[in-house]
Amino acid sequence: MGDTDHAKTGIVITGLVKNFGEFRAVDDLSFRAEGGRVFGLLGPNGAGKSTAIGCISGLTKPTSGMITVNDHDIVREPRAAKRRLGVVPQELAIYPDLPARDNLRYWGAAFGLRGEELGQRVDDVLETIGLVDRAGDLPRTFSGGMQRRLNFGCGIVHEPTVILLDEPTVGVDPQSRERLYELVTEQRDQGACILYTTHYMEEAERLCDEIAIMDHGRMIAHGSLAELRQTAGEHDHLTLTGHFPVEEVRPVIDAISEPHRLLEVLLAEPNQLVIAAHEASTRLPAIFRALEGAGARVSETTLRRPNLETLFIKLTGKELRA
């Protein structure tokens, strides 16, 4: 892995727009992702994450805006830009009926590796993804997690300096998920710039050095985890499920929140209520009393410290995993 490559900026996106006909899937997206860091793209299904990844990998033609990978424009110099770019697609992209080792050889060769170097890299990657024992077996006989690892391995045979990972842990058992996290941090520690999309808030919090939150194609928040937590505010989030008379809930909560606006209704639905509260635990009795008076029935209560989830609810008025 040439160190000179790492001096470059992994990904720079400026004003990216992608329309599918009338529909705008990505709307004015801009960010910068550096080597040696994991950049998280967090957003619910349909936010436009995969579309953005498609544009960065050169598979999808942007409607407007500019993207550079390793300082090369992906549209105007696709070859140079793609040379050290590794893509790990959301859907598996391996041959299920070709032995794991042959899959890796094939994808390595696709990026111009050959001879001894190719053989060496394939061995290294098999080691990295923990599939040495199953190298000769067909991926269709693998567990979902092993297939994901192979899918990951196929994207890094050519030692990319920029790696795009699109929801790599969807449908993966917890153990394999841990293994994938390790793989990602390993690549980051070796200096790669990693763009990681997910709709799991915990995953982003745990893995990402920098996070952009997307919704409806737009970036609604951006920063380090600490910065985003700050944006989320001091307020805890109290999520209540049950039956709520939507019309009456807001006034009664507002009534007990005065004079300092210590409580705020973020979301009021017939079966769910989300309230931002300063030091919520001390206010629970008052809240329950008020709700009871309004004719609500509470069946479950969750109290959350401020996090990305609460930030998302605060910014969009809806749950991330809707």
Place this chain on the structure above:
Amino acid sequence: MTFLLLGVAKDISRWLRDPVSFVIYLLVPLLVGGLLTAVTGQGPTPTGTLLVADEDRSMVSRLLVAALFDADLGDTLRVEKSDEAGGRELMNTGDASALLILPDGFGEAFLRQEPTALVLVTNPSEAIMPRIIREGVEIVVDAGFYFQALLGDETRAIYDAVTGDTSDDVDDSAAAEGFSADITAKVTRAAPRLLPPALTVELVEEVDSEEPVPLALLMFPGIIMMAMVLTAQGLSADLWSEAEAGTVRRIAAAPQGFVTSVAGKAIAAGVLTAGVSLVIAALGFVYYGLEPWLLLPVAGWLLICAPALYLAFSLIQLAAPDRRAGAIVSSIIMFPLLMAGGSFFPLEQLPEWIAAIGRFTPNGFMLEQLSGIVTTGRAGAIAGQIWVAMALAGLGLFVLASFATHRRFAHA
């Protein structure tokens, strides 16, 4: 280069994991070939029967019949007397190779040097005997014409003397036979100076082939092509597997190699398709006792045709909205192609207008060239330009398929 070779190896190893398909690609043509050969009842050595219906019963017609009986070749060709209705019956049931009808008034017209015609009905399910018979009849008829041109006046006198005599006694026939031998000698001497005959043999359901070739052997190249078309069509569906596996998109994300990946696939498909058809060809070579070394040009031709055929089917798949539609559309196209292209019935035996279309189908064209090698026994039966043209066609299809694959599966 590494990538191309790995690409070829990748698909061959993947496809060979499903040997059942290849058994099907092999068995179907063998079965069809075997069935058709059995139905037509034609082995490699033909025998046949010529029915002669003398509706004229004149002196001339009897002479002609006698001359035809001279041509009886025992085991190979039997000549039998019949009447028109009975003869047609036998023809319909397929129990005779040909029926020659000497129509009423034939002798009269013949002697007066008026245009006249014999009717020869041939059996379409037999390729070689009707052909031999036709030539035989033509020779005899020609001889008759020469005879008449030379000795017309004398024969007319004889004819007039015996007019009305319809008896069938042995003496007459014997006399006629002696007579005909005598005349043949004269004709042979005079022949070069004579005008072309005014007599025509009118062929009904004539079999049109340059060389007499046994039907089963005519079927042989069609069977090879059937194996080729089935395999190429079957393998072309793998594009959907690639699309579903996401591998097409992944290769499109590589800096280069997309076109190479399409080439690798076409070569792999070509090798396997040609391989399957070559197995059929080799079996046929053994069965028909053909020169083994002719298998070489056959293999070469199959190898150059197979990738083109695969790519053509790929284009059809790429035009379809999904795997199911691709399978349906390509089958819908494949069966008429096999029909018209001479895989179920030799082109030589199809109605002319279908055969004309068939020769323009890709498989029909490939088949004609293949027939050239198999039936003439000449390794060089396929012209150099045709090899070049086929290679160029393959190249053109490759360029189209590369574009189409990218557009279809690696674009958004």
